[in-house]
Amino acid sequence: MPDPSFAAWRLRIEAVLDRALPLATDPPQRLHAAMRHAALDGGKRMRPLLVYATGTAFGASETELDTAAAAVELIHAYSLVHDDLPAMDDDSLRRGKPTVHIAFDEATAILAGDALQSLAFELLADAPVAAAARVAMLRELAIASGPRGMCGGQALDIAATGNADAMRIEDLQRLHALKTGALLRASVRLGALAAAVDADTLQRLDRFGDALGLAFQIRDDLLDLEGDSATLGKTAGKDAAQAKATFPSLIGVEASRARLHELAQIMREALAPLAPRAGKLEALAHQVIQRDR
Template sequence: MNPDSTHSFAARLETTAQKVAATLEALLSDTLLDGEIARPAHLLAAMQHGVLNGGKRLRPFLVVETSRLLGAPEPAAMRVAAALECIHCYSLIHDDLPSMDDDDLRRGQPTVHVAFDEATAILAGDALLTLAFDILSSPETALPAEARLQLVNQLARAAGIGGMVGGQALDLDAERVTPDEAGIVRLQAMKTGALLRYACAAGALAARADDETLARMTRFGEIVGLAFQLADDLLDVTSDTATLGKAAGKDAGRGKGTLVSLHGVAAVRQRLDGLVEEAAALLEPFGPEAETLRQAARFIARRES
């Protein structure tokens, strides 16, 4: 990636992050929706703290870019992106709880249970989870009803027992019994990969793409999901807390097995290079229009925070 393209990609990522943040801010205002009686101020503030706290908004970015590539309308794509970010942020709030990973820092700020309290953090996560499906199913997400139903269904699966939540359960088990390599790959594909896979598939669903295109984008999402987790594992052993905005070295401290601990830093970096090449190959049919997604794969594999 040359310096000019790096700058262009970074600017595009930041612009999308700002648009997503504005969408989320509007959705998390104190304005009541139809059927709502009230929005408790303390709970709403906790939700805002867990969502409107910066971050790259990488998952929403993938939704928006795959939607753009395949021709889905941007306003609808932005709402799909916001729904996915609600799920992601809920998962972080719950992941940080004392009963889970017990983290005090997230994106360089106090975690929700530290800034508020544990019970409020649990409720904030619950509310964000349900808000995501409110957003997707609403007629304001201007897509055909069938497309909205598919988006709801696939997000439920990506976030649930066969996806992120199931992966989190496997992750807790891994603190007691270290899984083998196949177990590590399965855990990571569920806990981290499922939402990234959905992010790329969502653009195809929103664009009502054909089955071949949906399968291609889903596979692209699987690859970047694996790359994201491998890069995360590398950062856990090579970076520091100030750079990451969260505690570094926690996997080793908890005795968690990762592909880095099994194969070493050099082997994982080589694997990341291979994943970037595979991702680029999947995008070949789309030509130059897919360059931003190619850059996204490289960014994910080589990120520094």
């Protein structure tokens, strides 16, 4: 039975994003419409859920967490807009609807991604938490988004595309620790920083977040291989078509599933001393392992 908090948080973050995004009727209308197309009405909202689940587990209120949850989702949305561009993955379907450059045009998609990223930091700069926590959260999101995080991972991914045979599993893990894992780990950290957790707890949450990021990517690789576009809400089979290195292509499907089970155990062990307050994080980890889209 899904935790009812997750549905409530998805509705909450949708409302927060709707209020934060500029109206499509305000000029420049095309840019604003593209931003809303990218950020609203879709997605698993895993990153905001991690912010809420972590923060509330350790005493932060939902109101204190709203801006962090919105900021990390806006960064994620911007990354998808740019990732789908013809210069990168050249995709036409995202979250069950046309990608931004298809629905609008390439120039508008680039600007919309840039604007979503800027808005994320604008929101986080006004987070209703202590000043020191706010600066730490800004730093965390910046690192996770930049060359030591998501952008660095995307650069490695572009360089590796078409060269899957030369990729080692250690290289692939590093690539995805940056491209996918950094923002998921940052989502956990943002909630933890808002709640002012102690150093030992933060270390355990980091271990959980690192394992979660890798598990998310392995499951994504398996779904791209075994899923269908209608269920996924994005084009299935793109990895093989673009000769990308994936966990199944490097170590096989069964070994990838075995690695997922190992990561699930790592996450359980990391959270065990934090029970019962970490129950929602455990449930999100289960969702990542078992998801079908």
